[in-house]
Amino acid sequence: MPPEKPHRIHCHLDRLLNEHNISLTDLAELVGVTAINLSVLKNDRAKAIRFSTLTAICDALDCQPGELFSVER
Structure with a gap:
């Protein structure tokens, strides 16, 4: 099996957390996943x-998936 290529998807979660003044821990609680998974x-x-x-x-x-992710060229 060939090695997996690294992906070029970039997550903007840090920026969105800052814009909404919410912590990763608080978001994890709202979403129902662990803070580790969000990290x-x-x-x-x-x-x-x-x-x-x-x-x-x-x-x-209050965002769209395209605000959360982008593909780096």
Whole structure:
């Protein structure tokens, strides 16, 4: 099996948390996931995200998925 290529998806969760003045711990509680899982996402180490989690994050931060992620060229 060939080695997995690194992804180019960048998560803007840190910026959105700052804009909404909410902590990672508070967001984790609102979304229903652990702060560790959100930290993995925030630090661009996640390999996947459930649509239900993405929906909950977008609801909590009043944003769209395109505001949370971008693809680096």
